[in-house]
Amino acid sequence: MPHALQQHVTGPVLTPSDDGYDDEVASFSTTLGHHPDVVVGATSVQDVVAAVHHARAHGLHVAAHATGHGGPPARSGVLVSTRRLGGVEVDAATRVATVGAGARWGDVVAAAAPSGLAPVAGSAPTVGVVGFLLGGGLGPFARSHGFSSDHLVSVTVVTGAGEVVEASEEHHPDLFWALRGGKWGLGIVTGLRVRLAEVPELYAGSLFFDKEHVEAALRGWIAWTATADPATTTSAVVVRFPPLDAVPPPLRGRTALGLRVTRPGDAATGERVAAPLRALAPVLLDGLGPLPLGQVARIHANPTEPGPSWAGGGLLSHADDDLASVWLDRVGPDADHPFVAVELRHVAGATEVDVPGGSAVSGRGAGFTFSLVALDPSTFDDLPAVGRSLVDDLSPWVADELNPNFGGGLGPPRWSAATSARLDEVRRTYDPDGVL
Template sequence: MSHPLTSRVTGPVLTPDDEGFSDEVAAHNRAVVHAPDVAVGATSTQDVVETVRWAAEQGMPVHVQATGHGATTPVTSGVLLTTHRLGGVAVDPVARVATIGAGAAWTDVVPVADAHGLTPVAGSSAHVGVVGYLLGGGLGPFARSHGFSSDRLESVTVVTGTGEVVEASAGEHPELFWALRGGKTGLGVVTQVRLLLVEMPALYAGTLFFDIEHIDTVLRGWLAWTATADPDTTTSAAIVRFPPLEVVPPFLRGRTVLLLRVARPGDEGAGAAAAAPLRALAPAFLDTVGVLPVARSAEIHNDPTEPGPSWVRGLLLDRADGDLASTWLAHVGPDASHPFVAAELRHVAGATGPDVPGGSAVSGRGAAFVLGIVGADPSRFGEMPAAADAIVQAVAPWASAEVNPNFAGFGTASWAPSTADRLTRVRRTYDPAGVFA
């Protein structure tokens, strides 16, 4: 017997007994396995409308997934609405605006924009879904020079909890638009966004690789350098314990290293001057920092592209000093015992501080750093919550009261109390029955 939704939507409607169900609901993060009552693969905004309306009629919650990079909680009931079929990217080079379908990843947007000499202010991973990233604010390798990626949202097409299609912008449904710029979840199903692109004719970027004996010196030197860093230069320092696996390049296999990532829009001379103090911290065994085509900016972080299991926890820091460096190294440095493959500090602030005209719901505008820890060994996932809690407790003197949802991972996102209250009011307005989980 066919599912009742089959006659209402054009996309696939799958239940757990159907062939293809597991593939349809699979998240990029394989550590999370979804098992909803039904999965609907939306092929149009109307498919989303019909699915939301049907779910509301049945009193069932609606969950939404594009790529599932940020999946942390298994969906065990209700409807999982997948939006990866809602692709498409079109660029208006005169207005410098990209119209992007909800299923698109940055890999879909970057080449289309680049053909017009433009680029989106994207995240560190090109394979992350555009919409989920923007709804959380979005802090990428151009955070200090260009701010939160959601600051460049022009308008958003949303299906509300009542099944109504609305266009949210500064002029229409401004409260919803405010919430969508950083409020992340429970606000509706986004089917399309329009995003302002930027011109970035030159980029000086890449990674400095430091061996284990230099980690202490480089981390401390880099943190001290950030106090007077060039406002156009975004950097991060990640201590990585590369496993002895064939998927890892031979020269990194089984090594513990510090990756110091650098990104500065602008010409080679200014970039080299900005990076010079970092190069002087210690001898790097590999230096890829140099002129980089903007369309290849994902190479700065070289995040994994294939689905796999991961465990992530993050928070924001208001400041950093020598004592933070000592605390960080004691917990995730070369001599520390912990289950994580990578521990990263990203220097932000700069252009992330000022809010957009009309305001936004972004969490973390006052933060100076993003802290992130990543685990990839499923056999050790059971150790990670307690290990992460210990790290979070240790860095509490430097931590922000807010936690950005894109970095919270298996932790809990948080906003300023006034922002959280306002988000609650917006959700009640646009989803009065609480359809969206």
Template structure:
């Protein structure tokens, strides 16, 4: 089957068409998450819209599944058959400073967009890492260091060029194919291959940001103090608290090596003096090992979280919290605090209630009403084996505080979860644009909650 399908595709595709064992196949299918098993029957390295159309139509004709990969950051589920379309070559970024917009190819990473937009004093609303792909971030909603001040990244998605599951090319915006654009704004699995997006940009002329790092004896005090502080935080200040187990390796600064620390991340657009006032109560919680707060160019926001940039085998999981009062800190520290047994190198809480909950509703984003995100990260060869069971124990411990919905970008390998009305509408859109479910967008239909 693979050779027949590859021959059919090669006749219509300009980019590489590769089967297992062929030179270049392993590099073409490689994901950022090295724990992911990505071994399709055929991989198509798309060089343009026509290549994507040919791949979708061939998959539909041969009745095999088609999947899409850009950077491979979201590679949590295995791909062991069918066609994989890689979009990394579709990486053009065109900025229109007059309209404060950028048109971005599906293979671009946020770093490339930031580099181009910064020339014009503009930035996109990105996540904690600009190394991730633009499209995957937007499809899940997209939360980052500016979550409270600027909301979800998908709030800035203006239009998209999509090859649907029937092999048709459509331009989805608020006028044409508005139902598809609605699904693209946070609906995660979509009934087509996104080949380009147009996004709105924002001005962030000043940013006060960075991280405070606290040693093990202060983790509990700072975690509790931060949670209390979030109850009165202003809507411009976005913070997160991560308990991190620093590995005993040379790449880690000597004071942190082998330590369990709490990294308290802060980002606030606006004047430096206002940022210092907002962060003062956090600085006062305990003596910091490292005080990295200060003025920061918006284009350098990666420094706030310091997410890894090198591929590694990982397992990530997460959930949303409706709140974190009435005993939550006890449950969290008893389960993942210093001295507890679990496989995670980092466990994080992000305070996100704010602008993200105030959008127009013209989207399928899950979790706008959540107060916090909860993230779990396990790294290493055993991550995929140990992560799921440990995550179940963590979620069980904090079950009273979990939100009804689950945002797919923040859930990692765990499923997203939408309100029942949103889930039903997503299913309708998926059936309309991909009636044969070529892209498998209905393979894991989001469960509805009331």
């Protein structure tokens, strides 16, 4: 069967016994473990169409893969690798970027920054644009600019029926609604157009507080968020830094709390906004100030090289001092837990406002997100149970919905009943045989 498919595909078609298969299915998270029956390295939209038709003809499921930061692993069927469908073109006049399915956010940031523009991107430059947008997308500009998918202009999709569709507000609006947050089973995206934000100046970075000041800084930050500037997005992460040369000397081998701050605007206003955060406790390391758009990845400083990882999380309706007590008790600097980093992000603001015509985004009512990250593979089997136990303790604050980009190892996404029903209807329309 793969040989027959190769006749219709210009890119590589590989099975588990072929050289290059492991590289083609490799993920940024090396623990993801794709193992499909066949992987297609698509070099064009027509390659994707051929792969879908092949799957339909042989009763196989088909999935897409670009960077491999998350999502369910493909254990059988056909996996379409879209990483060759890269490329970013920025039209500064219209503030629109045309992005290939294999592009990563770092590619878009680099292409847009010289024009004083920025994508409403995720925090990690290595994350794929498509997967992030299909889940909605919450990044450093969440409070000022909303969900990343709110800025989609159009999406080119190969449906489960093998048809090429251009979805937008004007064309196939039902599919476009679903692609803005519906995540899976809607088609294989080959390219998209996304509107960029004008950000002439950016005030951003991190403040770090040593272990003995984590509690005061965390409680103070949560209280500060109640009246936070709506243009400012912040998060609080407790990190157990390893004693490695790659870690800045003041943080090397320490446990510290980092307050990450992103505020589009001038430095003087940013300084005024951040002053109460600097005053929460003695600052161990101050990395907050004017930041070039091209260096936005420095705010969260996510890993840039593939490796083993486990991540889980969820959405919180609100946060208060009682939540801080539970958080500190379970995953604070003195708690016994297996995570290298635990984070609370303040969202709300612009994320609460849906786009005209609506979208399938899950979690617009959330005020905060939480994330748990582990890097030691020996702990991975136990992490779902540890995470679910924490979720149980956080139940008074856990939101009803669970965004597909945040659940990870802690459970499937949850949309409202009405959104779930509408998503099912759209999936039946564009993938009537359940191929995707």
